Every structure is written in structure tokens, then in C-alpha cells.
Amino acid sequence: MVKVRRQKVRLRRRVSLSRKPSARLGSIVKFLVAVMIVGVIGAGFVKLKFMFGESDHFAVKGIQVKLYDEKGFLRDLSFADIAGEDIVGSNIFFMDLKKLKKGIESTHVELKDVVVRRLLPNKLIVNAVLRKPIAQIRSDRYYFVDEEGVILPDVKNFADPGFPIIRGVVTNLAKVQASKFSGFEKENIGKALGLIKKINSIPALSRYKLKLVDIADPGNFSFYFDEEGVEIKIGNSDFSNRLKILTTVLDQIGKDIGEFKYIDLRFEDPIVGPR
Numbered sequence: 001m002v003k004v005r006r007q008k009v010r011l012r013r014r015v016s017l018s019r020k021p022s023a024r025l026g027s028i029v030k031f032l033v034a035v036m037i038v039g040v041i042g043a044g045f046v047k048l049k050f051m052f053g054e055s056d057h058f059a060v061k062g063i064q065v066k067l068y069d070e071k072g073f074l075r076d077l078s079f080a081d082i083a084g085e086d087i088v089g090s091n092i093f094f095m096d097l098k099k100l101k102k103g104i105e106s107t108h109v110e111l112k113d114v115v116v117r118r119l120l121p122n123k124l125i126v127n128a129v130l131r132k133p134i135a136q137i138r139s140d141r142y143y144f145v146d147e148e149g150v151i152l153p154d155v156k157n158f159a160d161p162g163f164p165i166i167r168g169v170v171t172n173l174a175k176v177q178a179s180k181f182s183g184f185e186k187e188n189i190g191k192a193l194g195l196i197k198k199i200n201s202i203p204a205l206s207r208y209k210l211k212l213v214d215i216a217d218p219g220n221f222s223f224y225f226d227e228e229g230v231e232i233k234i235g236n237s238d239f240s241n242r243l244k245i246l247t248t249v250l251d252q253i254g255k256d257i258g259e260f261k262y263i264d265l266r267f268e269d270p271i272v273g274p275r
Contacts, residue, residue, distance in 0.1 A: 058092050058121050065126045067111075074130060092118055104128070110152050135196055135213070136163045137189070139173040147197060149189055164223075166192045168216030188215045191236055195221065198239050204247040220266070231262040245270055 063079035079087075087100070097116045104114050104126070111128040119125050133144035133152055142159050144152040145166070151173065159165055169189065171181055181189070192213045199210055211226040222233045234242050242265040249263055249270050264271040 061122045063124045137166045164210040165212045167214045233264045235266040
């Protein structure tokens with residue numbers, strides 16, 4: 001029998017080497033460099049803040065206002081006519097352009113599609129489209145209105161012969177703002193404006209001048225052409241088809257239109273009433 005001799009294995013202890021002084025010095029140097037970089041960046045930000053935020057170089061000194069219509073450029077406006085003079089001298093970078101846009105639109109309802117932009121170093125550019133009236137609402141006086149139903153600032157004591165009159169609006173515009181129209185009245189005014197646009201878009205009706213649209217009876221709109229004195233009853237819907245029928249009726253009547261009191265388009269067959 002063979003004896004196996006066990007050999008003792010001695011484990012060597014790992015000797016932890018202490019970090020060399022040069023490695024510690026390198027870490028300290030890196031830290032100091034990082035601190036210096038942060039300091040330089042911070043100083044740069046302070047300088048930029050002074051240059052952009054407090055320097056008079058970027059204080060608003062001029063405002064250019066350009067007014068357009070659907071055909072193109074109309075004219076330049078004075079900034080005093082658009083917004084307050086307190087904007088002059090304000091820092092151009094801190095200007096709230098959205099707030100300025102809303103302020104212009106709220107105080108100048110005759111303008112739409114307002115765009116405000118910066119022109120560095122110290123100028124603001126304002127572009128706006130002038131709303132175009134297509135009718136006048138008869139109230140205590142005569143108020144112009146555009147195709148979107150926005151009441152424009154111009155008010156006249158007498159009707160303007162260049163625009164059709166919308167009659168039958170109950171709200172007194174001298175006492176109540178147009179924004180406070182009831183939903184029902186807004187709907188009726190919108191329909192009247194739609195009717196006016198459709199009449200103006202039909203070539204066969206271009207020889208007639210629209211004088212008045214009466215919406216006093218919401219279920220039975222009617223309108224009059226200038227000089228003809230004939231009431232045309234059209235209801236409050238299906239304007240396109242009924243206006244096509246009207247062109248046929250007018251063509252058949254011809255010069256004898258003055259002999260009739262009304263033309264009723266609300267039924268399948270139009271009714272022509274004699275005087």
C-alpha cells in the first residue's frame with residue numbers, strides 16, 4: 001500500500017499597493033481644471049446676460065407695421081395705432097410676442113392673421129390683414145360686418161349704399177357687444193352673410209344690386225334687390241338651389257319684374273305674387 005503525502009499549500013497574501021502620490025495629484029489637477037472651466041462658462045453667461053438682457057443695443061427702438069388685404073400690401077401703419085408706446089425701450093429678447101399678438105387682435109378687431117416677429121438687433125415687425133366688410137347690420141346705427149361675422153369699428157348714422165343691409169337683428173349694438181350675441185342670433189347672422197356671399201358669386205345675378213336681407217323671421221329669410229322693390233322669400237336653408245331657381249324665374253319675368261310684389265322660393269314650384 002502506497003502512502004500519499006499531502007503537501008501543504010501556502011496561500012500568499014495579496015499585498016495592496018497604496019495609490020501613488022502622482023495619481024492623487026492628477027485627480028486634483030483635473031478637478032481644478034473642471035472648476036476653472038465651469039467658472040469661465042458662468043462668467044460667459046453673466047456677460048451674455050448683460051449683453052443681451054441689459055444692454056441698450058437690444059432695446060426696441062422701432063416697430064414696422066404692414067397692412068395687407070386679400071390682394072396684397074396696402075400701406076404702412078404707425079405703431080401708435082396698433083399697440084401701446086410702452087413697448088418701445090423693452091428688451092427685444094424678453095418680449096412676449098404671443099401676448100403682443102393677442103393684445104393687437106383684441107384691441108383691433110378689424111385686423112386678422114396678425115404676425116409679430118423680431119428683427120435683430122432692435123426692431124419688431126408686425127404684419128396684419130385688414131378685414132373687409134361685406135354688409136352692414138342695422139341696429140341703433142349701421143355697423144359694418146365682415147364675412148366671418150366680426151363687427152368692425154366703423155359705425156355710420158346712415159346706411160352706406162355700397163353694402164347690403166342686414167335687418168332684423170334684435171341686439172342693440174350700442175349697448176351690447178357683438179361678442180355677446182346669443183348663439184341663435186349668431187347663427188342667423190352667419191346664414192345671412194352666407195346668403196349674401198352666394199348671391200354675389202352667381203354671375204346671372206350680377207346685374208342686380210342686393211339692397212337688404214331681412215332675418216327678422218328666422219324661418220323665413222327674405223331679400224330685396226335695389227330699385228326692384230320685389231320681396232324674394234328664400235327660407236333659411238338650401239340657398240344654392242333656390243338661387244338657381246331664382247335666376248330662371250327672373251329670366252322668365254324679364255322687364256316685367258316691377259309688376260310683381262314677391263317671389264316665393266320656399267316650395268318645389270316658385271310662386272310669383274302680383275302687386
